[in-house]
Amino acid sequence: MSSVKWWARLSAAVTGVALTLVVPAHAWAASRGVDGLVIEAVKSPRRRGGLGFLPILGGVCCLVVVGGIILALVLISRNRKRR
Template sequence: MADVVKWWSRLAAVLTGTVMALVIPAHAWAASNGVAEIAVEAARRRSRGLGFGVFGLLCCVGVIALVVLAIVLISRNRKRR
């Protein structure tokens, strides 16, 4: 059980660090440049086509697959020691 807690805490630290390093500065930049108003307008005028929805879905599945692959490779590498 201690291994699971250790693994979970490391994953939480990585995710928190990623959010702090990428999302928060990008949000601050967008808020200071007036990009937020443009994004709201674009969302309101968005077409009902499948273009971005399918692309977004494929991108999300790809990222999830990469994360799962990295976890599997790391766990297999630890078992060999």
């Protein structure tokens, strides 16, 4: 039970730190008009480079990460059932 309390406190602290950093940065970006630059960057046509396989590489990387998370969850759940 104490480990659950410890993880809950740690996650609350990390969330607080993240919000402390993200909220002012977001307010600064909104006041400077940076959101307009982002919208224009999204609307502009993308130039294709010579490396056309990079989106495929990104998809493979994403699948590897998701597979690793699923594998970790399966291994953790198996260790709990043995007790």
